[in-house]
Amino acid sequence: MDRGIGILETAEHLRNYYWLSRRSIKILAGWFLRFRSYETKYKLAYHLYDTSEHVSWLLDRLGEMRGGNPNASIRPELKELMEAVLSAPSDNAFLAGYYGVLQRSLIAAIKSDIEKMDTSGNANEIRILGRVLEDLESQRNWFDSLGLEWENSKWVGYLQQYVAFIGGLHGSDERESRPEDPEGMAFSRPSRILFDERIQIGPLESYESRSSMERQQATIEQFKVFFNEFYAAALLAGVLFDASDEDYPWALLADFSRHFWDEARHSEFGSIRLRELGCEPGRINPVLFEESHGLPVLHRIAYLTRGLEAYFMPRKGKRFKEYESSGDHRSQFFADQDWSDEINHVRYGNKWVEYLLQDDHRDLDDILQEVKDHLAKVRKQPVESIDAPF
Numbered sequence: 001m002d003r004g005i006g007i008l009e010t011a012e013h014l015r016n017y018y019w020l021s022r023r024s025i026k027i028l029a030g031w032f033l034r035f036r037s038y039e040t041k042y043k044l045a046y047h048l049y050d051t052s053e054h055v056s057w058l059l060d061r062l063g064e065m066r067g068g069n070p071n072a073s074i075r076p077e078l079k080e081l082m083e084a085v086l087s088a089p090s091d092n093a094f095l096a097g098y099y100g101v102l103q104r105s106l107i108a109a110i111k112s113d114i115e116k117m118d119t120s121g122n123a124n125e126i127r128i129l130g131r132v133l134e135d136l137e138s139q140r141n142w143f144d145s146l147g148l149e150w151e152n153s154k155w156v157g158y159l160q161q162y163v164a165f166i167g168g169l170h171g172s173d174e175r176e177s178r179p180e181d182p183e184g185m186a187f188s189r190p191s192r193i194l195f196d197e198r199i200q201i202g203p204l205e206s207y208e209s210r211s212s213m214e215r216q217q218a219t220i221e222q223f224k225v226f227f228n229e230f231y232a233a234a235l236l237a238g239v240l241f242d243a244s245d246e247d248y249p250w251a252l253l254a255d256f257s258r259h260f261w262d263e264a265r266h267s268e269f270g271s272i273r274l275r276e277l278g279c280e281p282g283r284i285n286p287v288l289f290e291e292s293h294g295l296p297v298l299h300r301i302a303y304l305t306r307g308l309e310a311y312f313m314p315r316k317g318k319r320f321k322e323y324e325s326s327g328d329h330r331s332q333f334f335a336d337q338d339w340s341d342e343i344n345h346v347r348y349g350n351k352w353v354e355y356l357l358q359d360d361h362r363d364l365d366d367i368l369q370e371v372k373d374h375l376a377k378v379r380k381q382p383v384e385s386i387d388a389p390f
């Protein structure tokens, strides 16, 4: 008889889920840069995009609800919890904290809501939470498949105790005592993208030298450049990390979450195709990412979308046709997906550079000039144009 959760309580729960998801974007972006295994980086990128969709669905529903202001009365304890999850002391501690503790609490809370909800009265929420739950369970299954022995670490104990201390995600459970904060908890945006020992950092073949190679070797070198799109994903991870703490419209983070995921996928295309061609991915040249570390969000967006992606664009159609005429349909397939995605990326760049330059005395050319001035300082030599060494 008592089924159903009223609007105010539902709005409060959705707001908590919204907020946890929104902060998860920052956490996943930060750990994308820091986590050493590149296969796990790909997973984090897929999960970040899932999470960005969850934020959009939750915000849409909150916008329709009485008492649905998404930013009203988020408990400071939830903010602290997410700072703690971000500040994990090691790669495996991060996985244990994020997937083992936080996500399991989220899955349990959402399931408990759905069980209490009325299939007609709460139909809107059941629909959204059901979809979120499906994604979270598939992420959890991936984490479980790693077979880590994660339950008994000090870090996991700390986070579990913290969740109990704040009375669960909604603050409505009985509260336990506050755990002692572990020492040295802090996380700042990494200025380098980390990899494990399988990946060497170093230069790639230039476009000109690839163009004069015989076909098979040129294709391998080309997919090494795909694998290297980690540099673009890293640049966007930095943008998402920083933008999470600033007052940008959600639509900007949503677009760049998508862009970020696309670049991680393009790198994944590289790893898949290299293996098919009998070659293990083994090299990254992160220079374009590292040189941009000190630039503001606007400049990094303009540099990538209106500088670098515009620079690479003329190669895309040409490459697609070369694979077609040589009958390499598998390479052509990946080149096709990449080309199509790139058109969107330039579109995102146009839209958000224009938005961010509203009421500014500068235009795009001024921003790109400021980028070149920055690069000249970093490289200690004049920079006339935006280009890439590969």
Ligand SMILES: [Fe+2]
Binding pocket: 229, 232, 262, 263, 266, 338, 342
């Ligand atoms: Fe790309």
Ligand SMILES: [Fe+2]
Binding pocket: 232, 263, 309, 341, 342, 345
């Ligand atoms: Fe792109």
